[in-house]
Structures are given as C-alpha cells and as structure tokens.
Amino acid sequence: MELSSDRIKLTAFDQSDFDLFVELSMCPKVMEHVYTPLTLEQATAAFEAKSRPWTPDCDTWLCFGINARASGEKLGNIGIKITDHEAKIAETGFMIKPTAQGKGFAGEALGLVKAYVFNHLKLNKLTATCAAANTGSYKLLEKSGFLREGCLKQNTLINNRYVDDYLYGLCRSDI
Template sequence: MELTSDRISLTPFDQSDFALFVELSMSPVVMEHVYTPFTLEEATAAFEEKTKPWTINSHAWLCFGIKEKTSGEKLGNIGIKITDHKAKIAETGFMIKPGAQGKGFAGEALKLIKDYVFNALALNKLTATCAVANTGSYRLLEKTGFTREARLRQNTVINNRYVDDYVYGLCRHDL
C-alpha cells in the first residue's frame, strides 16, 4: 500500500524507517511537546510494535514513513490508531524531522491520512491530541479542518512535568 501526493509518498513502516524513527524519538528538541525522549531500547521496542501486521480490527498503530518523492529523503512519520471500532473513530499523530518542518510536508501527509481514514477505511471521525505549547501542530490541525474540542488539564507528563493537551476532531460530515 502506498498513499501519494505530488511531493510525498506514505508507505507502511519497514526497516528503512528505523533510523529516522529512533532519531526523532530520542531527540529532546523534536520530543519537547510530544513525550519524554526514549532511550535506544525504548525506541527500538516502539518501532517493533509499530511494524507489526495491521488490519482494520487491530488495536495498534498503523504507521507510515513519509518520503519526499523526488529525492527519496525520509521526512518523518504519521500514523493512525482506531480507538473505537464501534463508533469508527481513529486517532492520528505525526513527527517531522526539524529540517523538513514548515515546508508543508506534514500537511500533505495529514491530507493523505484523512482521505485514507474516511474513504478507504470508511471511518467516521479522526482525532488528534497535542500539547497546548505545540503551536506548529495545533495550527496545522486547524488549517487542515480539525476543530478544537477540548483542553485536558495536566493530561500528559513530559520530562517530569505535567502538560495540558488540546484534543482535536474531524468528522466525516465536516468534509
């Protein structure tokens, strides 16, 4: 399976995504608003979990590597996890390496994921959660049609500090 736009392609995680996943997961700069950076062992275990076979009935993440089509450069990753199979709700999350941020790649990846979730998987809602200080992520979510639905106080612990999160949602009928 491959999801493509003019500039990028998304393919399910494989071993070629390992190095960048580990780099991003261990980076204090990239993880500042996401979670406490992983150790190498934690990053390796997380990657192995995210590369397991996935079906529409899975309770795990389906993760895609984001690659620039012309150069073949790995830019980051994006994934979905069905959080409520009966209500047809999935969550999405993404990480883009610093050198690729602010160039529209995450927006393109998010648009591809939205199409996949609503058209190929026929789900009803897509959600995303991000730290209130993660202005880049929440602005992107808003720009791509998501609605801020809640602020969850002290919802996440990052680097031993409680962090508030915003929850965003996009329903099929919003498109």
C-alpha cells in the first residue's frame, strides 16, 4: 500500500524502514516527549510488531515509512491503530528524524493519513495523544484541524518522570 503527495510517499513498513525506526526509537532527543528510549532489543521487537500484515479489523498498528519522493530518503514514520471498531475511532502517531523536522513533512504525512482514515476506511474519528511539553507535535495537530479535547495529568512515565499528555481528536464531521 502506498499513499503519496507531491513531496512524500507513505509505504507500509518493510525491512527498509528498520534502521531509521530503531535509530529514532533509541534517540534520547527524539524520544524526549514520546517515551523512554528503547534498547536495541526493544526497538527490534517493536519494529517487528509494527510491520506485521494489517487489515482493518486488526487491533494492531498500521505503520508507514515516510519517504521523500524525489530522493527516496527515509524521513520518519506515521501510523494508525483502530482503537474502537464499533465507534469507528483510530489513533495516530508520528516520528520525524531531526534533520527533516520543521519542513512540513509530518503535516503532509498526517494529511495523507487523515484522507485514508476518513475516505478509505470510513472511520468517524481520528485521535492523537502527545506530551503537553511537545510543542511541535501539538501545534502540528492543531494546524491539521485536530481539537484539544483534554489534558491527562501525569499520564505517561518518560525517563522516570511523569508527564502530562494532551488528547486531540478530529471527527469526520469537522473536516
């Protein structure tokens, strides 16, 4: 499966995405607002879990590598997980390598995922959770039409420190 825009294409995870996924998952700077950096063993296991075959009735993540169309450079990853099949709700999350941040790639990838979720999967809502201190992520979500629906105090443990998380949602009726 491939989703594409003028500058990027999203392709379902395959072995070519392994190195960047592991690098991002183990990087303290990238993981600062996501979760405690993983060990190589943990990152390998997470990649294997996220690159299994996916169908819309799965309870697992559908992960895409974000690739520059012109050069094929690996830029990051984005995924969706249907969290409530009956209510037609999915969650999304993304990671972009530091050298590709601030260039609009995450916004383009999120736009492609939104279109896939609402137009192809016919879901009703897309949600996202991000650390309250992750300014880049929450500004991107808000710019992409997501509404902040709440704040969960001390919701996530990152590097032995509890952090607050913002909850975001985007309903089909809001696009």
